[in-house]
Amino acid sequence: MGGNKEPSLKRRTWLGLGIGTLVAAAAGATVRFGLPDKKERQQGKAKGQELTGTLIEALQDNFDYIQLLEEDAKTYVRDYLAANGSKRVRRKSGLPEDFFTTFLLSTDFFVRGAKTGTQVKYLSFYDPEKLPCQHPFAKFD
Amino acid sequence: MESYDLICVGSGFATHFFLKKWLELAPPGQRALVLEKGQRWTHADHLRGLPKASTPSFHAKGSRDKRWIFTMAFGGSSNCWVGNTPRLMPSDFQTRTLFGVGEDWPMSYDDLETFYLEAEQLMGVAGPDVTPFPRSAPYPLKAHRMNAFDRALQRAWPKDMFSLPCARPTESIGTRPRCCASSACKRCPVDSKFTILNGMATTSADPRVTVLADHDVLSVDVAGGAAVGVRGRNASGEFRIQSDLIFLGANAIFNPAILLRTDPNGPPQTGLGITEQVSVKVVAETAGIENFDGSTYMTGHGYMFYDHENRKERPAALVETRNAPLIRNLKDRWRDIGHFKLIYEDVRRPENRVSVNGDGAPTVHFEGHSAYAMRGVEESQRLAEALVEKLPVESLSVSGPQRTESHIMCSTPMGNDEKTSVVDRNLRHHTYPNVIVGGSSVFPTAAAANPTLTLSALSLWAATKNLR
Numbered sequence: 001m002g003g004n005k006e007p008s009l010k011r012r013t014w015l016g017l018g019i020g021t022l023v024a025a026a027a028g029a030t031v032r033f034g035l036p037d038k039k040e041r042q043q044g045k046a047k048g049q050e051l052t053g054t055l056i057e058a059l060q061d062n063f064d065y066i067q068l069l070e071e072d073a074k075t076y077v078r079d080y081l082a083a084n085g086s087k088r089v090r091r092k093s094g095l096p097e098d099f100f101t102t103f104l105l106s107t108d109f110f111v112r113g114a115k116t117g118t119q120v121k122y123l124s125f126y127d128p129e130k131l132p133c134q135h136p137f138a139k140f141d
Numbered sequence: 142m143e144s145y146d147l148i149c150v151g152s153g154f155a156t157h158f159f160l161k162k163w164l165e166l167a168p169p170g171q172r173a174l175v176l177e178k179g180q181r182w183t184h185a186d187h188l189r190g191l192p193k194a195s196t197p198s199f200h201a202k203g204s205r206d207k208r209w210i211f212t213m214a215f216g217g218s219s220n221c222w223v224g225n226t227p228r229l230m231p232s233d234f235q236t237r238t239l240f241g242v243g244e245d246w247p248m249s250y251d252d253l254e255t256f257y258l259e260a261e262q263l264m265g266v267a268g269p270d271v272t273p274f275p276r277s278a279p280y281p282l283k284a285h286r287m288n289a290f291d292r293a294l295q296r297a298w299p300k301d302m303f304s305l306p307c308a309r310p311t312e313s314i315g316t317r318p319r320c321c322a323s324s325a326c327k328r329c330p331v332d333s334k335f336t337i338l339n340g341m342a343t344t345s346a347d348p349r350v351t352v353l354a355d356h357d358v359l360s361v362d363v364a365g366g367a368a369v370g371v372r373g374r375n376a377s378g379e380f381r382i383q384s385d386l387i388f389l390g391a392n393a394i395f396n397p398a399i400l401l402r403t404d405p406n407g408p409p410q411t412g413l414g415i416t417e418q419v420s421v422k423v424v425a426e427t428a429g430i431e432n433f434d435g436s437t438y439m440t441g442h443g444y445m446f447y448d449h450e451n452r453k454e455r456p457a458a459l460v461e462t463r464n465a466p467l468i469r470n471l472k473d474r475w476r477d478i479g480h481f482k483l484i485y486e487d488v489r490r491p492e493n494r495v496s497v498n499g500d501g502a503p504t505v506h507f508e509g510h511s512a513y514a515m516r517g518v519e520e521s522q523r524l525a526e527a528l529v530e531k532l533p534v535e536s537l538s539v540s541g542p543q544r545t546e547s548h549i550m551c552s553t554p555m556g557n558d559e560k561t562s563v564v565d566r567n568l569r570h571h572t573y574p575n576v577i578v579g580g581s582s583v584f585p586t587a588a589a590a591n592p593t594l595t596l597s598a599l600s601l602w603a604a605t606k607n608l609r
Contacts (some may be wrong), residue, residue, distance in 0.1 A: 065472050100470040114475065128323045128465075129188070132330035137433040137466060137476065138322035139286055140311075 051086060052077050055099070062100050065116040066109065072122035076103055079125035102126050110136035144383040145351075146171035148371055149390050150358045150399065151178070153217020155579035156390030157341040158260060158597040162604030164347055174351045174382065176371065178395070179214035181354040184332050184339065187220050199394050200504040203493075207507045208545040211392050215354055216337035218392070218547070223326035224308040224334035225439060225461070226266050226594040228257050228274045232448050233457075233588040236488070240452045242513055243488035243586040247557050247566035248602075250274070256598035256605075261306075264335040264597070265314040268306030273444040282311045285320075288435030288464045290427070290479030290532075294443060297531040301445035305461065308335035309437045315339075324438040324465035356380065359501060360402040361387055361576055368576045386575055390600070393549040393582035397495040398503035400553065400563070400570070400578075408563045408571045412496060414489025415552040416587050419510045421521045421541030425479045426469065428533040432476045435464035446483070446524055447589065456486040456517040458524060459589040477535075482543075483524055485517035486589040489551050510542075518542050548592050550581040568603040577603050 055077045056070065080099060081089070089095055104110065105126040112118070124131060147163055149156040152175050160173060167173075178198075182191050192214050201207070212221040231250035236243040258278055261268075268280035284304035287295065295302035309320035310333060317340070320333045332339055345352050358373040362381065370383035389396045397412035435441075443460030462481040469478050492508040509515075521539050529537065556562025559571045564583055570576040579600045581592045588595075 062470065097470055101468045101475075104468060104475065105466060110475075114473075116472070128325040129328060129330055132323040132325065133321035135322040135324060135433075135464075135466060138436055138464070139434045140319075140322075140436045141286060 048086075051081075051089070055080075055089065055095075058095055059100070059103060063103070067117075067119040068107075069119070069122075072107075072120075076106060076122055076125070079106075083125060083127070105136065142370070142381055142383050143174075144370075145174040146384065147173040147386045147388065148382060148384040149173065149175045149388045150371065151176075151217060151389070151391035151395070151580070152215045152345070152352065152354075153219055153337060153390060153392070153580070154593055154597045155600050156217075156388060157337050157344055158263070158600035159388050159390060159577070159579055159604045160350065161263070161341065161344045162601050163608060164344065164349065166604065166608040167349075172349050172351070174353065174384070175345065176356040176358050176373070176382075177215050177352065177354045178357045178391075179212070179354065181215040181352070182220075184336070187214075187328050188330065199398075199502055200498070201507070202504055203507040204509055206544050209394065209505060209549055210545050210547040211394075211549065215352065219336040220338070221327050222334075222547070222593060223438060224329075225591045226261065226264060226268075226306050226308050227442060227459075227590040228272075228306075229588045229590050229595050230274055230444075230447060230457075232452075233486070233586065233590070236452075236486075236586055242453065242456075244554065244556060244561065246585050247555055247562075253595070253598050253602060256601040257594065259601050260594055260597040264308040264340060264594070265310050265317070266306055266308055266594075267311040269304040272303060272306070273301070273442075273447070280306060282314075285309070285311055285440055286434070286436040287440045288462070288479075289430050289432045289476075290425075290481075291435065291441035291462050293427075293430055293479075293532050294441065294460075294462070294528070298443065298445045298528075302441060302443050302460075305439050305442045307437065307439070308340075309333055310335075311436065320437045322435070322437050322464065326438050358391075358399060360399055361389075361573065363403060363573055366573065368573050386577070388577045388579060390579045391582075392580060393552040394495055394503050394505055396578055396580060396582040397552040397563075398497050400576075401495070401497045402501065404572065408559055410554060410561060411563050412552055413491045413494045414554060415493050415495055415505060415507070415549065416487045416489060416510065417548045417550055418484050418487055418546045418587050418589055419514050419518060419541075420482045420484040420543045420546055421518060421539055422543065423481050423483060423521070423525045423540075424467070424538045425481075425525075425529050425532070425534045426536045427477045427479055428474075428535055430477060430479065430533065432479055433464055433466045433468075438463070438465055440464045441481070443481075443528070445528065454516065455520060456514050457589045458486075458517055459484045460528065479529075483517075483521055484546065484589050485514050487511055487514040487587040489554065489586070495552050548581065548587070550584045550587045550592060553578050553582040554585040555583045556585060567606040568599065569607065577607060579603060 056073045107120040109120045211218045234246040237245045267282035269284040362370040368387045372381045441462035446458040468475040553563040555564045564578045581596045
């Protein structure tokens with residue numbers, strides 16, 4: 001039969017795994033099922049720090065016409081990743097456009113007249129549901 | 142057994158506008174009951190993300206891309222709508238006669254005009270002095286400010302571009318503050334847009350009205366060719382309540398499901414033809430248009446592709462512009478951009494239908510929009526280019542079709558012929574005339590314009606025609 005066959009573990013393998021688990025448990029060893037150990041956690045943290053660093057650099061490169069504090073950039077990157085997840089920024093096609101545009105909307109840049117060459121202040125992550133009435137360009141005449 | 146003079150099923154726009162008129166016209170001493178399947182959340186609850194859409198209330202088959210969006214809670218989809226309130230165009234009521242597509246509505250625009258006015262008053266609609274559809278009185282509130290992209294379009298299309306009418310007020314009304322352009326309308330953070338909770342509270346609080354949430358009506362009880370009540374279930378078990386006037390104000394998935402469970406041998410069109418409009422998104426990068434200075438979330442409606450000469454071949458399209466800031470990542474050109482949707486009308490296809498399976502849950506089978514609607518989608522690039530031809534546009538990007546317009550329609554259409562419709566022009570059910578069906582399920586066609594104002598006006602119309 002040429003159909004797809006599900007990969008299966010042989011009986012002997014199952015037995016071996018079962019005995020191995022019992023031995024490990026009896027010896028007081030920690031049997032883990034997919035949870036990261038300390039080393040992996042450190043690696044993950046390092047990866048996260050590396051990503052944060054890359055994104056801060058990307059912000060600084062993109063916005064060479066304004067001054068931004070590294071602490072503000074860091075906070076924004078943290079908030080952006082919390083809102084969007086890191087998968088979205090690891091795309092092969094490059095950073096999503098809104099990574100940059102949301103940053104501008106999250107600062108006082110437009111409120112202060114979009115003056116280039118000046119320092120901008122990070123206000124809070126741009127989320128109109130949580131911070132209403134913050135449309136920076138709306139006019140009500 | 143408990144008994145009421147009127148039972149309304151569902152608690153959104155359709156029910157509340159019907160109930161509002163019923164309270165005006167009913168003889169003294171009569172009582173009404175509103176049964177809502179969902180819970181009764183406050184505005185603060187909705188801001189916290191309730192209700193969670195974790196429990197699917199229906200099955201979906203066919204197109205995997207299709208989404209059907211609504212809120213199951215007291216106030217229905219008034220909790221999640223964005224508040225756009227155009228009227229239909231007079232031509233939308235006569236698509237069979239004028240263009241040979243879809244079905245004519247069994248009423249004219251003129252029949253509904255005064256009910257449109259009343260619905261606009263109740264919602265506190267802000268709109269322009271000049272409109273593409275005829276009006277016998279001005280809008281209650283002054284129009285919203287259009288944004289720079291709208292104004293550029295208006296210069297290019299002076300007869301066809303208008304400030305978008307909407308229930309996001311330009312001045313405070315009662316407890317509702319003026320819209321401050323938060324652009325988060327699905328859950329308005331300042332409770333400005335009209336909802337049943339903030340705009341019709343006096344209707345459901347009337348001492349003649351009882352509201353029961355968490356009451357899922359499954360079917361109408363019938364005897365001798367007429368309705369005698371409803372039956373359903375709640376947390377305590379099954380219930381039956383008597384009435385000799387039933388108003389079905391659920392959405393276009395649940396209205397036909399209730400009717401199919403009531404009588405599987407009812408009008409043959411019951412459940413058939415469910416659809417909504419279909420749209421594409423367009424982003425135009427411009428040169429020299431400093432955009433987003435409008436006063437609300439969406440600010441412009443364009444009718445240049447609506448009543449066009451080729452509507453026999455391809456559908457009407459409504460242009461709907463956005464004022465939510467979508468900025469460019471380009472120094473000094475941040476606001477040189479416009480974004481809008483092209484929204485196409487659709488017509489019913491019998492393959493798209495609501496059925497009820499063994500467990501009683503409705504199933505929506507959707508095989509896709511009509512060929513007529515899709516001819517519009519295929520023309521989108523050309524339409525978008527024609528739209529901005531006279532504007533300083535550097536690039537255009539068209540994406541779609543979108544998975545939903547959040548306007549479910551056409552599954553219990555009205556008409557004069559029992560073979561091609563489910564209810565008559567006064568929204569009375571063809572088999573059980575003391576059952577009145579409301580909401581956009583009764584639309585014979587899915588016009589390009591947003592349906593909420595029209596379905597609200599229809600509820601006022603139905604109450605007036607059936608009770609006066």
